[in-house]
Amino acid sequence: MKLLSQEQIETLAKFKCKDLFTTSFFLDTSKNRLTKKEIQLSLKNLLFNSRKKLKEMSLSKAKKESLVQDLEKIEKYCQQNLSGSNFVGLAIFSGSECDLWKVFNLVKSPRNMIIFDHNPYIRPLSAILTEYHRICVLTFDRKEARWYNIYMGEIFELGSLQSDVPSRIKEGGWQGYRSKRIERHMTSRLRDFFKKTAKETFTLMKKHNFEWLFLGCKDEYYAELEPLLHPYLKEKIKARIKANPGDSANIILQKTLKIKDKLKKQEKEKIVQNFISEHEKDGLAVSGLENTLSKLNRGGVQTLLVTRHFSQPGKFCPKCHFLFTNKSECPSCRVKTKPLIDVIDEAVEAALNSSSDVKHINPPSPLDKYGGIGAFLRYKI
Numbered sequence: 001m002k003l004l005s006q007e008q009i010e011t012l013a014k015f016k017c018k019d020l021f022t023t024s025f026f027l028d029t030s031k032n033r034l035t036k037k038e039i040q041l042s043l044k045n046l047l048f049n050s051r052k053k054l055k056e057m058s059l060s061k062a063k064k065e066s067l068v069q070d071l072e073k074i075e076k077y078c079q080q081n082l083s084g085s086n087f088v089g090l091a092i093f094s095g096s097e098c099d100l101w102k103v104f105n106l107v108k109s110p111r112n113m114i115i116f117d118h119n120p121y122i123r124p125l126s127a128i129l130t131e132y133h134r135i136c137v138l139t140f141d142r143k144e145a146r147w148y149n150i151y152m153g154e155i156f157e158l159g160s161l162q163s164d165v166p167s168r169i170k171e172g173g174w175q176g177y178r179s180k181r182i183e184r185h186m187t188s189r190l191r192d193f194f195k196k197t198a199k200e201t202f203t204l205m206k207k208h209n210f211e212w213l214f215l216g217c218k219d220e221y222y223a224e225l226e227p228l229l230h231p232y233l234k235e236k237i238k239a240r241i242k243a244n245p246g247d248s249a250n251i252i253l254q255k256t257l258k259i260k261d262k263l264k265k266q267e268k269e270k271i272v273q274n275f276i277s278e279h280e281k282d283g284l285a286v287s288g289l290e291n292t293l294s295k296l297n298r299g300g301v302q303t304l305l306v307t308r309h310f311s312q313p314g315k316f317c318p319k320c321h322f323l324f325t326n327k328s329e330c331p332s333c334r335v336k337t338k339p340l341i342d343v344i345d346e347a348v349e350a351a352l353n354s355s356s357d358v359k360h361i362n363p364p365s366p367l368d369k370y371g372g373i374g375a376f377l378r379y380k381i
């Protein structure tokens with residue numbers, strides 16, 4: 001299954017394998033960068049190291065057996081499917097004794113890893129999804145309008161509309177006949193065509209839940225169309241691309257992706273800047289792992305900012321599921337805490353479960369100076 005939506009991750013985040021462990025597997029399968037042999041070799045190494053680690057782990061027999069089965073199933077799946085896959089990454093979540101088996105094909109390469117834990121390790125998936133927006137591209141001129149759906153590096157044409165506006169009057173061709181009446185007639189036809197185009201764009205944007213709208217047209221047509229767009233659409237216009245309806249889908253895709261990457265980068269930089277200014281004025285923001293976990297435990301986090309690939313072991317309370325950096329006892333329940341392989345991943349999960357936003361920031365960024373993690377708060381405690 002291709003990883004496509006936040007819902008898929010949330011379902012996985014809610015999954016709990018009560019007394020047993022689950023296996024989360026990630027493999028970089030980019031055939032652009034790696035040969036088939038190299039991919040097979042990293043798979044072999046990954047499985048070998050995990051089996052070795054598993055032997056050394058002090059787990060109950062039942063837990064170990066379930067994990068051994070997971071690794072066998074994953075190995076078998078890879079042997080049968082890897083060579084035929086065109087995706088650059090693979091994620092598998094398995095819990096042999098608790099009916100968990102989910103395979104995701106990824107559009108962005110993950111780091112190679114296998115993680116044994118109570119619940120699926122979802123951070124790499126959530127980090128991939130936040131990179132993508134559903135983009136509608138509309139290209140148009142006086143003769144034609146064409147719409148595309150671009151998501152996760154793929155493009156689909158949604159449809160097109162032809163106008164009945166006559167071609168421009170060729171110089172000399174209408175000599176002697178040119179009249180204000182003809183020009184007016186053409187302008188009104190062109191206006192009707194743009195009105196139809198604006199209406200259809202609105203319908204498509206709502207139908208496909210697009211987040212961003214990109215327009216490809218000449219300046220003169222943009223000036224005609226823009227005032228006709230619904231305010232909802234005007235808000236969604238994120239960029240203009242140099243393209244027209246005659247361009248191939250691939251050209252439209254390449255131009256869109258280039259601008260999208262630039263916009264994403266700017267968006268992240270702006271979030272970090274806002275975070276810093278909020279933090280500096282002692283407003284609704286906290287920084288550092290300990291402070292962030294404490295606010296997260298109390299449901300006070302609006303948006304969690306986390307540095308990509310930053311991970312750290314931690315503790316959690318088995319009773320109230322609060323997360324800690326290094327507490328041996330839960331201060332509210334007075335029970336012994338349990339160790340976590342990566343408390344940051346748990347923090348991402350906790351944030352998603354409480355409907356907070358999660359932003360993954362590429363390092364290096366100014367967030368590094370604030371402990372690599374922070375949050376915008378819902379309220380001041």
Ligand SMILES: [Zn+2]
Pocket residue numbers: 317318319320321322330331332333334335
């Ligand atoms: Zn507790």
